[in-house]
Amino acid sequence: MHKTDVLRVVWSVDDNYIYKLSSNPNIITVVLPWQSSRSNWSSLTDCSNVLYQRYFVWTADNVLCTWIETPGVIKARYDVVYGKTCNRNINDTTTMRSLRMLTLNARPVNPSHYWPNNGSSYPKYFYTTTPAYVFHMHIHRDALITELGDVITAGCKLILYACSHDISPSIPIRFNMMQINLHSELFVINQHWGTGTFHCMAEIVPRLALHLHF
Numbered sequence: 001m002h003k004t005d006v007l008r009v010v011w012s013v014d015d016n017y018i019y020k021l022s023s024n025p026n027i028i029t030v031v032l033p034w035q036s037s038r039s040n041w042s043s044l045t046d047c048s049n050v051l052y053q054r055y056f057v058w059t060a061d062n063v064l065c066t067w068i069e070t071p072g073v074i075k076a077r078y079d080v081v082y083g084k085t086c087n088r089n090i091n092d093t094t095t096m097r098s099l100r101m102l103t104l105n106a107r108p109v110n111p112s113h114y115w116p117n118n119g120s121s122y123p124k125y126f127y128t129t130t131p132a133y134v135f136h137m138h139i140h141r142d143a144l145i146t147e148l149g150d151v152i153t154a155g156c157k158l159i160l161y162a163c164s165h166d167i168s169p170s171i172p173i174r175f176n177m178m179q180i181n182l183h184s185e186l187f188v189i190n191q192h193w194g195t196g197t198f199h200c201m202a203e204i205v206p207r208l209a210l211h212l213h214f
Helices: 017-021 062-069 090-094 101-105 197-211
Strands: 008-011 027-033 133-140 143-145 151-153 156-159
Touching: 008 017, 017 027, 133 151
Parallel strands: 008 156
Antiparallel strands: 027 133, 143 151, 151 156
């Protein structure tokens, strides 16, 4: 493969991105399927599918709540993510609750990333149906990994969601094929802006939690 070769880009912001990977024989996706009833579900009684059973609501001051409740105030559509509702009562944060369905399904709403229903709302099933699975892993054979954590396998470039991205259908120009490091096995956790303190602590390090034995 050369830098000028056109790659098929698969981006995880698409609802069916895992299906798009299924045609590549060099990529295997392993999922942990949902282990209990998906109707009338509550995390308070579910010890199989989520890491924690007890959750607590958050609260915010009036300025932040106004951003969340008012459509289009900022580019990131928090009004959609939180259903235009915001809790100003700090006493509510002490009450144990179940994880919401929306939390399991939601993803950031942004015109350049994920833009369902023209950015106005999530699909209806996000609010009523648990996902078919929560945790999954992609296993690639004979792959190239870029410094942004994108994985190129047999003409396919997989881009997982991050705050920024390189969706170009080609190998990065700065990728020196003659000096590439070779490894028999590699666990990929890096991403765009991954050296930043927040991204490293909140996004990269937690990816190790379910795979320590690996």
